[in-house]
Amino acid sequence: MNKPMTFEQSLDRLDQIVKSLERGDAPLAESLGLFEEGAKLICSCGAMLDKAEQKVVQLRKGEDGKPEELPFE
Amino acid sequence: MDEMVFTVSQLNTRIKMLLEADPALSRVIVRGELSNYKIYPSGHHYFTLKDADASLRCVMFKSAADKLRFRPENGMSVTVTGRISVYPRDGAYQLYASDILPEGTGDLQVAFEQLKAKLAAEGLFDAAHKKPLPPFPRTVAVITSGAGAAVHDIIRVMSKRWPLTKIVVLPVRVQGTEAPPEIAGALRYANQYKIADLIITGRGGGSIEDLWAFNDERVARAIYESETPVISAVGHEPDVTISDYVADRRAATPSNAAEIAVPDISEVRELLGGLKIRQGQAVRKKLTEYRRQLESLVSRPALTDPEVYLGTKRMALDYARANLVRAAEKNTAVRKQDYVTLAAKLDALSPLKVLGRGYSITEKDGKIVRNAGEVQPGDRIGVRLTGGKLDCTVKGVTHE
Numbered sequence: 001m002n003k004p005m006t007f008e009q010s011l012d013r014l015d016q017i018v019k020s021l022e023r024g025d026a027p028l029a030e031s032l033g034l035f036e037e038g039a040k041l042i043c044s045c046g047a048m049l050d051k052a053e054q055k056v057v058q059l060r061k062g063e064d065g066k067p068e069e070l071p072f073e
Numbered sequence: 074m075d076e077m078v079f080t081v082s083q084l085n086t087r088i089k090m091l092l093e094a095d096p097a098l099s100r101v102i103v104r105g106e107l108s109n110y111k112i113y114p115s116g117h118h119y120f121t122l123k124d125a126d127a128s129l130r131c132v133m134f135k136s137a138a139d140k141l142r143f144r145p146e147n148g149m150s151v152t153v154t155g156r157i158s159v160y161p162r163d164g165a166y167q168l169y170a171s172d173i174l175p176e177g178t179g180d181l182q183v184a185f186e187q188l189k190a191k192l193a194a195e196g197l198f199d200a201a202h203k204k205p206l207p208p209f210p211r212t213v214a215v216i217t218s219g220a221g222a223a224v225h226d227i228i229r230v231m232s233k234r235w236p237l238t239k240i241v242v243l244p245v246r247v248q249g250t251e252a253p254p255e256i257a258g259a260l261r262y263a264n265q266y267k268i269a270d271l272i273i274t275g276r277g278g279g280s281i282e283d284l285w286a287f288n289d290e291r292v293a294r295a296i297y298e299s300e301t302p303v304i305s306a307v308g309h310e311p312d313v314t315i316s317d318y319v320a321d322r323r324a325a326t327p328s329n330a331a332e333i334a335v336p337d338i339s340e341v342r343e344l345l346g347g348l349k350i351r352q353g354q355a356v357r358k359k360l361t362e363y364r365r366q367l368e369s370l371v372s373r374p375a376l377t378d379p380e381v382y383l384g385t386k387r388m389a390l391d392y393a394r395a396n397l398v399r400a401a402e403k404n405t406a407v408r409k410q411d412y413v414t415l416a417a418k419l420d421a422l423s424p425l426k427v428l429g430r431g432y433s434i435t436e437k438d439g440k441i442v443r444n445a446g447e448v449q450p451g452d453r454i455g456v457r458l459t460g461g462k463l464d465c466t467v468k469g470v471t472h473e
Contacts, residue, residue, distance in 0.1 A: 007237055008209040011344075018348050021355035024362070031359050038352045045345055049338055052236040056228055058219065059243050059268065067266050072219075072228075072242050 007048050014041045082161060089159035092166060098157040103129065103168060104176065107149045112138075120145070122153055122168065130167040131155070137171050143184035150176035181281050185288050188315055192290070197297045198318045204302040206322060206333070207270050212239045213334055214269035214301070216259045219244030223277045223306070223327035230328045235335035241268055247276040252286035257295035264299050272299060273330045274316065275306030287314035296320050306330035433458040445470055 005013065017038040020026060026034065058072040079087070092098055105122035112118050116135030121128050131153060145151065155170035175183045192198065213231065217223045219242060228240055243263060245255040256274060263272055274296070275287070286292060287307045296303050296319045305320035306327045317323040324330035374381045420426065428434070435442040436455040442448060448467050456463040 006209070006211065008207075011209075011341075014345075014348050018352045018355065021352050021359070024355065024359050028359065028363060031356060035352055035356045038348070042345055042349050046342070048237065049342060054228075054232040054236040055239040057239070057241055059214075059241050061262065067262070067268060069241070072240075 007045060010041050010045050010048075014038055014045070017041070081164070085159060085161040085164050088166075089161060092157055092159060095157075100154070100156060101168070102152050102154050104150070104152045105129065107145055107151055107173075108147050110145055110147050118145070118170075122151075130165060131170050132167055133170040133173070141173060141180070143175065143180045144187055145173055149183075152176060179281075181285065181288075185315070188288065188290055188293070189318065192293055192315065192319065197293060202297070203321045206302050206304070209235075209336065210238050210269070210271040210334060212241055212269040212271075214241045214243055214263045214272045216243045216245055216256060216263065216272060216274040217276050217327070218247045221247065221277050223275060226277075226326070226328045227273060227306075227331045230331035231335055234332065234337050235341075236338070238335050243268075247286055248279070248283050249286075253289035253291045256286060257289075257291045260292075260295040260299050260303070264301055267301075269301060271334055272301050272303045273306055273324075273327070273334060274303060274320075275324070275327055275330060276308070277327060278309040278312065284308050284312055284314055287316040289315070292316055293319045304330045304333055428457070428459045445472055 017034045021031060021034055021038070024031075056072045057069040060068045060070055062068040103122055105124050108121045108123055108128075110118070110120040116138060118133040118138045120131050120133075122131050123129070133155075151173050153168060153170045154172045154174075155168045157166055158169055159166045174180050196202070215224055215227050217227075224242055224244075231238060231240060243259040245259050246252045247256070260272065260274065263269060276284070278284075284307055287305070293315045296305065296316055302321040303319075304322045304324050305314070305316040306324040306329065307314045307316055308326075310325040313323075322333055324333050370376065434457040435448075436457065437448060437452060442454065448454060448470060450467050450469050452467045454465055454467060456465055
């Protein structure tokens with residue numbers, strides 16, 4: 001949990017959680033734990049969408065051949 | 074006779090001058106069918122142009138041939154532009170061609186069909202080679218003109234749909250002779266430095282000549298070799314280029330490429346909302362199930378009224394006890410009856426009882442005598458009867 005999940009990873013995990021809850025095969029305590037994790041993921045996914053700001057850069061080949069990022073006009 | 078005598082060279086040169094002096098022959102356009110087409114190592118092209126009744130030898134020098142945008146093939150109907158002159162060594166006139174154009178369709182159309190057929194045969198368009206696009210790309214590389222409408226269309230649509238994706242623009246020329254190597258180079262560069270997890274390459278609409286870079290074999294091969302999935306977005310809806318065939322996905326326009334590249338944020342919000350509802354419902358269902366189970370347990374008599382439970386058990390115990398007693402009694406009665414019968418039988422069989430009735434037992438040498446033949450006169454025998462035993466000597470035996 002130390003590395004923040006990408007949006008796609010969060011959504012995948014959320015999908016797993018909901019499917020597991022819908023199968024209903026986990027014990028109650030585990031189900032409630034999953035529900036809590038799911039609620040947190042929904043919250044963090046929503047936050048990712050809310051605060052997303054498009055980054056647009058232009059790429060230039062540097063002197064060493066490696067890419068350099070410049071602001072795109 | 075003052076007739077003039079030419080050398081062969083002189084005559085051929087004269088004819089050559091004569092033909093070259095005719096302005097109508099210095100630029101002719103001839104329609105015919107290509108045959109016997111040969112490309113020499115020198116780069117010059119040699120061929121014959123013919124119709125049903127006649128043929129014309131033609132040559133196209135490397136400098137002109139290199140400018141051809143399609144590959145001439147035998148049997149093609151073409152118009153050839155050039156001049157008529159003589160090749161003195163052979164004494165033959167021929168057409169020195171400067172350009173060849175396919176009849177009917179344009180040369181670019183023919184070139185397009187030829188490259189398409191060639192790359193299709195090599196498998197560059199195979200569906201099996203097409204890579205799936207990432208559903209939520211983190212970085213999209215856009216390889217197109219930095220100044221055209223295409224790049225702005227792509228940025229605008231992507232910003233509106235999915236602002237989570239970073240856009241990296243690799244500006245290239247998209248028309249002219251420099252365009253194909255620049256586009257191919259940018260595709261390779263993006264792969265080499267793993268700049269993005271999805272590439273969009275293309276340009277806005279234009280004539281077939283304007284879009285031509287995306288029909289270039291070098292661009293097609295760079296797209297094919299790209300490990301990063303590529304969306305091709307060239308021109309408007311009806312324009313289809315070789316790049317479109319090779320790419321993992323074809324977009325009708327650059328804006329459409331942006332729509333294909335990223336999800337729609339409002340749809341994803343709906344998806345999240347749906348997941349929230351589903352997980353809520355799943356947990357509620359689970360809780361309801363548990364509650365129902367609990368209720369059904371609580372309503373069992375054992376839990377609601379312990380007396381009923383104990384009463385039932387006690388009753389069972391009483392039954393069992395009664396059965397036990399009954400079985401034991403029955404058993405004793407049977408045994409008593411057996412004893413009486415047995416005792417009677419025993420009594421009847423007792424030898425003492427028999428002696429009591431007047432019978433006696435005869436013994437000889439300690440053994441019971443059962444037959445008169447077993448004793449001889451003079452034998453000593455014992456006779457046992459009630460009250461004691463007699464020692465006797467046999468006086469005589471009478472057989473009956």
